[in-house]
Amino acid sequence: MSAAEDLFYREGIQAVGVDRLLSVSGVGRASFYRHFAGKEELVVAILKRYDTRWRAWLEEVVTAQGGDPLAAFDALGEQFASPDFRGCASVNAMVEAADPDSPAFRVAAEHKRSVIAYLDGLLAEAGHEDHQRIAERFMLLIDGATVTALREQGSAAAQHARAMAQSLLDRPREGSRGAKVG
Template identity: 40%
Template sequence: MAPSSIPRRPSEARERLIRVATELFYREGIHAVGVDRLVAEAQVTRATFYRHFPSKEDLVLAYLQSEDADIRGAFAAAEQSGAEPRPLVGLVIQALADDVERQHTRGCPFINAAAEYPDASSPIRLRIAEHREWFRATLEHLMTAADLPDPAEKARILVLLRDAAMVGGYLDGAKTIRPTFERTARDTLALDPPQPS
């Protein structure tokens, strides 16, 4: 294998910056966290920061890309589980509820970022729109495979319910919101109730 074709390992400093940004941006808000804080908490120099991210906006895009990659990975794992399409829809609903309760307890990172970037033509908002379109299209594909009627509308409904659950989980508590989200999603999609474990 030629040296130029050997895959390069991601920079440890770059990965650390993305990890720190993911934690701080999600917990405190993007505009509330400055470059100095990111540099200090990631234990890198400003020069290292700007070598990897020419601007803070580039780091915000990397943060959103990381969140997107996590969700895509979860969908890929679900599809490889071998579940039949209809039960898989139920598993996706359960996974979305798990996410609201365990991981994204302060709302949706994409909705939160959109609130901080009101210009719909900004690179941040375009990245968010791309993620949301992928999410909706993936759900539509899942609804089609499950032979649910009007899969495009069902996908839009599930996106809307998930958005509401993310916001409601943050404001009212995930344990309060979760059963309502799961029941409403199953009822709307005309799925059988989950079987007791």
Template identity: 40%
Template sequence: MDSPVTDDEARTRLLDAAEALFYADGIQAVGMDRIRAESGVALKRLYRIFPAKEALVTAYLERRDQRWMAGLREAVAGAPEPVTAVFDWLATWFAEPGFRGCAFQNAYGELGAGPAGVLDVVHRHKAELRDLLAGLVGPDGPPGLADQLLILVEGATAVASLDPGPAPAHRAAEAARTLRGHP
């Protein structure tokens, strides 16, 4: 006999379903009933765990941020050229099946300035990415370089969302090398 699903397991199933559906189809296009059906979690339990769609969207983005940033940190850790490693990692991500751009850019594009919890996660993610890039540049790097690299990362991601594949990351890496004064 199967043991009952715990709230932690139900939460994971809900977040897995939400991530797949929100990323593929968009936040506004996916209703809670569809998430319930995909996850196999009863609607009453879904709303007990996530009382509103905003709470589910926020949790989905927070989890995605943790995983995405951990993957990027791992890719640059110990790399001989950490800035180049950022763009190599992006190139791999851009070529993944089902790539649909940045979940944070997508969420902001759909929801704009509301709901506050979602917007807060989007801003924190971008600030964390900028801080990681600033750490790679270091205190002796050219002033403003971390902000310029952030624009290259974000721009390459936006271009790749329209035409998936590694080419936008490679072009952004060339621009990053130019900004850093490396051929």
């Protein structure tokens, strides 16, 4: 699975065939098919593994920074600075799968929902009334920063997204502007 995860992330899911996976990993064909019905099942398993590891990493970094929801963007900056950074494995998988009904797409989309739920919890704990809406917007900023970092090859996108996220937290709640007191 490690070899497949690395190859899929570096080269793309569609670009890597089962024969190449077997060759690089040293796993025999019979052994592969004992564990997976085919490549799609392997992709789903890898995306689930990615989700678990990525969210645990994010939680660890955010917790180390006191649970500040904005720390998620600091964590991303670390990832974006890596020379091996190739974007988000879930976004990459959704783009390659293209079919929202495919198992890989569904697992990748669930990863995004899980990250939103995590951010929502952080924001609620920090006392933000409109935490669900803000969490969804944070995810939009995270995905946009991830694609931008891939294009620009650096961590600046995380800093820009963090500043935008901060402005979301600083804004008065939508609908409360101009409201009369009294």
